[in-house]
Amino acid sequence: MSVKLAQGVQNRFYAARFSGGAATLYVLAAPSTAALKQWQADYVALLDSGAAPAASTAAAGGSLLGKKASLPEIKPTNAAQFLAAGGDPKSQIIPDEFHCYQEKKGSGLTPELALQILPGGKYRTPYGSGSVAVKKDSSLIKLDWKGGPLDGADGYLNFGDDGQKLSLSNVGEDMLEGELDFECYQRGPRENLALLDFKLKTPAVAKYACALKDGGKSSGTLEILAGGQYRLNGQAGRYTTDFRSDQNQNWSDLEFTGGALDEAIGSYRESKEGVREVSIYRPGLSCRTVVEPTPIPRYGTAKAPMPPKGSGGLSGAYVHWYADPLAAMGYGGCGGLCWDVRIFNKSGYVFTDEPEISLDEADCSRTHPNGLPICEVYTVKDGRITIGKEKPESFKKVGNALEIDGDSYQPLVKLEGVKLSGPYEAKSFVGGGAGSTVSGAFQNTLNFLPGGKFSRERSGGVSTTFTDTGTPSGTVTGGFTSTNQSASSGTYSIKSYTLTLTYGDGHKEQLFAFGLPDKNGKPRLDLLRLGGASYTVPDK
Known part of the structure; x- marks a missing residue:
């Protein structure tokens, strides 16, 4: 018989043996009807031989199709705590709980799987446990899962300012008709960011002014209504949203049925500037409305620790720019010119990113949502500068500029009061x-x-x-x-x-x-x- 489960379809053959007044139920589970037929004869022969175990036993570690159990609570750990304990959040999985959202068509906001990473390369889910190995694959960190419900799965580790994300691929390949893929977000700031991203890809109930993409001619008003309904120029219909199939896109896919947009497809996104846009591919329509931008959390609640004694001494914002070496070879690179911005704080921190909006972003008392400081510690000693964990480089001041490892870093000059024309x-x-x-x-x-x-x-x-x-x-x-x-x-x-x-x-x-x-x-x-x-x- 075929059994429909949340994780997929499983084909089963049931048999029972009676011995000594007790009955033992045996279940042969297979990912397809063909596989079930292939092994059914051998399965029956095993039971008839008496060599089958007298009690039902699950595969080592369990499977996603097995019984679901409650997970024990584990203490949350962020990147700063993991680093302080000797770990490396860039190349090792932080022992914490991750919530996994299946890559499937739809717009659900509930994770399908909870995953706990334990010390010693172990993992645990409500369906069983196993181990996970981490290894470097070029510039990527690859994950290989062994035993338990994730046996045979693979994927990659991604670390960012909000925490870690694990991609899970080919889950249940040997047990289900079709293997499953998940994106697993570390609970706390990283999962919260994913849920906020889902929200920004969910069409907001509002009126959107439409214009033809070819020529910009006004084409009425699109009303996004509650419950997956829409109305365009008085004609009503329905739409569905999909942002779960590819959670790395910054838009969702839309499909319309009924009304003026019957069988049309499109997309929806909300930009960081607060522009909400429904884009319809056929006919070519762009429907937009403007709202106050949705705040994106950028900082954690903790304060950065004071830099160690002996660091600091410099102050100001400097930049080194140079021709993009990849551009000369015909690749995109950084668009022709590359820029390396460094904003020094006299107390001993340096901000090594280019701000998006203002110098306020270089406030080195702040931390990222993952708990780590937004700035790196630097020291200048004996004509050399050391930034973070980088190797020491030659350093000297040349007029108003800095020279680091032979490269000239010029002061940034503000454009306020300058006439641009x-x-x-x-x-x-x-x-x-x-x-x-x-x-x-x-x-x-x-x-x-x-x-x-x-x-x-x-x-x-x-x-x-x-x-x-x-x-x-x-x-x-x-x-x-x-x-x-x-x-x-x-x-x-x-x-x-x-x-x-x-x-x-x-x-x-x-x-x-x-x-x-x-x-x-x-x-x-x-x-x-x-x-x-x-x-x-x-x-x-």
Whole structure:
């Protein structure tokens, strides 16, 4: 008989033996009808031979199709605590509880599996336990699961500012008709971030102004209603949302039935600026509304510890920029120019990321949600500087600049009070190098106009070629090209290191902005760094 379970379909054959006034029930479980038929004769022969065990025994460690038990409580552990205990959260799984969300079509917010990582490379689930091995696979950290319900599964470890995520692939491959895949989030900040991401991909009940993608002509109002219903220009229908199939996308997939959009497909996303957009592919519609941006937690509740005695001494924000070596080989890299920003705190911390909006992000008293400080400790001694766990590098001051390992780090110059005029272009590209079948180019033009106004144009496209070998040397079997172009305008203002763009629809975009110093310490106006992109004055 076939049994439908939450994890899939299992085919079973039941048999019973009576001996000494007791009955023993035996169950042959298989992932398919064909497998059940293949082993049924041998199974019956085993029972008839009397060699079968007198009591039912589960596979070592249990399976996802077995009896579900309650898990004992284990103490939460974050990355800072794990590191303090001698662990490495970048290459080892933190002993903690992870909640696993199956990669399947839908929009559910409830995890299907709880997974506890225990010391000594062990794991435990409500269905049984086993072991997990961690090994380096190039730049990735690969996981191999042995024994118990995850036996034979694999996946990867990902560590970030909010905690760890484990990908689980090929779960139940030998027991189910189709193996299962999961994304497992460390409980606490990492799982909370995933749930917030799910929320931002769930269409919000609201009215959305629609326009044709080709030409921008107004096309009525789309109403997203409660209970998976919608209405467009008076015609009602239903829609379904899917963000669970691929939880790494920053949008959800939509399918419409009935009404004006019957059988149409589309997507939904909410940007960090508060722009909610329903994009319909056929017909080509973009339906948008603007709300206050949803806050994304960036910091933990703990304060960073004081740097050790003997560290510190420097102060200020500096940047080293250089031509992208990958660009010369035809790869995307960092878009032509690479930038290394370092913001030093005199007490002994240095912020080594490029801020997104302002220098306030370099407040080194803060910690990440995973408990680790947002900054690295640095020391300067005997003409050498050591940052975090990096090896010591040569160091000296040259005028207003710093020289680290032979590279010049110039002071960042704010653009507040500087008159910007005319167009600036930022160009980037992806792929296109040897061995790549994907290439793309993008251009962003920001035009500063009199009276604090701006206009902006974006254009670009991606081309993909399919070959029989998956490499450029193979025979071409197909491909596609996708292009996009948009224009917008509004007003701008600059305060300290923050450029604020206020668009005509009311939403705002804030970008960390700075220039490089000329010989007089004023900002060079031929090259600007805006929101992590390099803007230059176009050739005339």
